[in-house]
Amino acid sequence: MAGSIKRSGKFDIERAFRGGTAALALSVLVLGAIIVYELFSSSGPAFDRFGFGFITSRDWDPVSELYGALPFIWGTFYTSILALVIALPLSLGIAVFLTELAPVWLRGPIGFMVELLAAIPSLVYGLWGLFVLAPIMQEHIQPFLAQYDYLPFFKGYPLGLGIMTASVIVAIMILPTISSISREVMYTVPETQREGGLALGMTRWEVVSKVVIPYSRSGILGGVILGFGRALGETMAVTMVIGNTPQITMSLFDPGYTIASVLANEFAEATEKVHLSVLVELGLILFVISILMNSAAKLLLWRMNRYGSGSGS
Amino acid sequence: MNGGGLGYGRRKLTGHVMMAGSLVAACIAVALLFWIIGYVFIKGIHGINLDFFTELPTPVGVEGGGLANAIVGSIIVVGMAALMAVPVGVAAAVYLSEYGRGLFASSVRFVADVLAGVPAIVAGIVAYALVVSRMGRFSAFSGSVALAILMLPIIIRSSEEIFKTVPNTLREASLALGIPRWRTVIKVVLRTASGGLVTGIMLAVARVGGEAAPLLFTAFSNSFWSLRPDQPMATLPVQLFNYAISPYDDWHEKAWAAALVLIFMVLMLNIAAKMYAHRRPGR
Numbered sequence: 001m002a003g004s005i006k007r008s009g010k011f012d013i014e015r016a017f018r019g020g021t022a023a024l025a026l027s028v029l030v031l032g033a034i035i036v037y038e039l040f041s042s043s044g045p046a047f048d049r050f051g052f053g054f055i056t057s058r059d060w061d062p063v064s065e066l067y068g069a070l071p072f073i074w075g076t077f078y079t080s081i082l083a084l085v086i087a088l089p090l091s092l093g094i095a096v097f098l099t100e101l102a103p104v105w106l107r108g109p110i111g112f113m114v115e116l117l118a119a120i121p122s123l124v125y126g127l128w129g130l131f132v133l134a135p136i137m138q139e140h141i142q143p144f145l146a147q148y149d150y151l152p153f154f155k156g157y158p159l160g161l162g163i164m165t166a167s168v169i170v171a172i173m174i175l176p177t178i179s180s181i182s183r184e185v186m187y188t189v190p191e192t193q194r195e196g197g198l199a200l201g202m203t204r205w206e207v208v209s210k211v212v213i214p215y216s217r218s219g220i221l222g223g224v225i226l227g228f229g230r231a232l233g234e235t236m237a238v239t240m241v242i243g244n245t246p247q248i249t250m251s252l253f254d255p256g257y258t259i260a261s262v263l264a265n266e267f268a269e270a271t272e273k274v275h276l277s278v279l280v281e282l283g284l285i286l287f288v289i290s291i292l293m294n295s296a297a298k299l300l301l302w303r304m305n306r307y308g309s310g311s312g313s
Numbered sequence: 314m315n316g317g318g319l320g321y322g323r324r325k326l327t328g329h330v331m332m333a334g335s336l337v338a339a340c341i342a343v344a345l346l347f348w349i350i351g352y353v354f355i356k357g358i359h360g361i362n363l364d365f366f367t368e369l370p371t372p373v374g375v376e377g378g379g380l381a382n383a384i385v386g387s388i389i390v391v392g393m394a395a396l397m398a399v400p401v402g403v404a405a406a407v408y409l410s411e412y413g414r415g416l417f418a419s420s421v422r423f424v425a426d427v428l429a430g431v432p433a434i435v436a437g438i439v440a441y442a443l444v445v446s447r448m449g450r451f452s453a454f455s456g457s458v459a460l461a462i463l464m465l466p467i468i469i470r471s472s473e474e475i476f477k478t479v480p481n482t483l484r485e486a487s488l489a490l491g492i493p494r495w496r497t498v499i500k501v502v503l504r505t506a507s508g509g510l511v512t513g514i515m516l517a518v519a520r521v522g523g524e525a526a527p528l529l530f531t532a533f534s535n536s537f538w539s540l541r542p543d544q545p546m547a548t549l550p551v552q553l554f555n556y557a558i559s560p561y562d563d564w565h566e567k568a569w570a571a572a573l574v575l576i577f578m579v580l581m582l583n584i585a586a587k588m589y590a591h592r593r594p595g596r
Binding site for chain 2 (some may be wrong): 022025032039090097114120122132176208233
């Protein structure tokens, strides 16, 4: 009898421990649900009032209660896509350098330094962008590009602060994300594949472009999507350099505005209920887009892991 | 392309150019790192003095002053966030690595992964809706909630990775001695992984410690000393932002000094974590 009581006592602690940790693991799901619930319920009033027209309307003037999300959505995607265009070749270059070219002793330190770029706070990038990069853009790079003003990208007056500077800053910030994931997946390419290519008489570059990159394609795509998701949500650095003007423009010299930066600028001062609700709705849009990007990237990388190493969980 | 010697020459040239390009890409990244850090160091070092760490901010035009309240505020806000996120995160990671199989564990992993990509500013909105709008004012606590939302997924994922590196033979040895599972987890798994856990927590602190976006409309800011969690509190990142976008040179100098402090903290935490991670396999 006594033995069985003792045994059941042990059993209970075991179960309590397991149940307790499971409950705390559950809290992650609860947190996800709370985030979704709060964003939906707080943006309800705005949605009731403006409906889907909010997304396609382009006027923004909180004083006269005009709320259109389109300039912010445009600015968010435009800067992020440009950032991706800049960051992708550089990231792939870094990944190729680290996996194919660099001597082994150099790979660790260089890889670490590239990753440190991701550790620098967004604010520091913003400060550097505001006081260092923007003036360089205004005085040297943009006047040079202005020669090509027959292209829609280089019209207008070189202001320094604007879409171009914001894109370059964001590109630097997502560089480590894309390059470290690309490097990881390139490492998983079996050495025999490279040797096979070399044995066929390929140059090193041909091995990279025809064997390594095609082999790790879906993993690289995962990294790109992850980097893109990060670019969409980038807040402080963009807020400090983009010029904060809600307009839809192709020109890289013009100031723009993103969803994240209008939240940073207006949320604390939003006193009208509608204004606040509209801002939360913008946050919800940003949230949904980032979630979609992240899930897509995760699924790609998971699949990659499963097929790549054959031992995914 | 294939065939004559000329084609080979061109392929070789393309190869050299592209590989040189990859070298240039790596050099650009490293140069940017040194440029940014170096610039912050040169601009910020003037502003670093004893006053910076011990004095309150002064109004525009008044010389001197510091960011003592913002530094203490950052420590309090990040500390409270860690108090919320670390125990929950580590316990959840214990569940995932020691018991987690099946659909529930996979969905927790997936949601944690996805939440890790939620933009920081969205965490701020959620904390605003949860705490600020209910309390009716900005507060340090709401800032901590926002940072905790950001920290939790990072800690779960890094801790689970660390627990997975604990060799199964250690668990089996402990279980073979008749020690129950839960004690094995606490006495063997947690203890073996403690160093790695600390590393992960340090990196999570470094990651959220520099965030301003979620604090702008939660912890807000404060020009005075305030240690009360239910009141607005100054933090280093928010103060940096306010100074940076102000038109005053004196405040810009303070912003650079604050940036230097932030970058120093982040670099130290990252390097310490890296050094620890290097040492671990040898032990």
